Amino acid sequence: MERCSPHAWRTPAVGDEALVCDVCESRQDLVRDITAEAKAEIVREYRRHNGPIVGGHFEEALEAALAAARERASGVSPGSPGEGSA
Secondary structure (H helix, E strand, O other), X not given: OOOOOOOOEOXXXXXXXXXXXXXXXXXXXXXXXXXXXXXXXXXXXXXXHHOHHHHHHXXXXXXXXXXXXXXXXXXXXXXXXXXXXX
């Protein structure tokens, strides 16, 4: 299958492990592959091709999915007490 350019990224959801292209099914692991630079490029291209409103919603969804994936990868459960809590 040919790679598309730009990718038609599926809007990520909390709980997703990867960003997936709907056309070529290319995958970018949210923890391993999405650096700050990669995220900025993905969002820039998405906004350019889909407009500022849809791009804004995509960016918010990507941020939430990234945060949740990184939290899972670090082994920290949401709402768990930190060190020093009594």
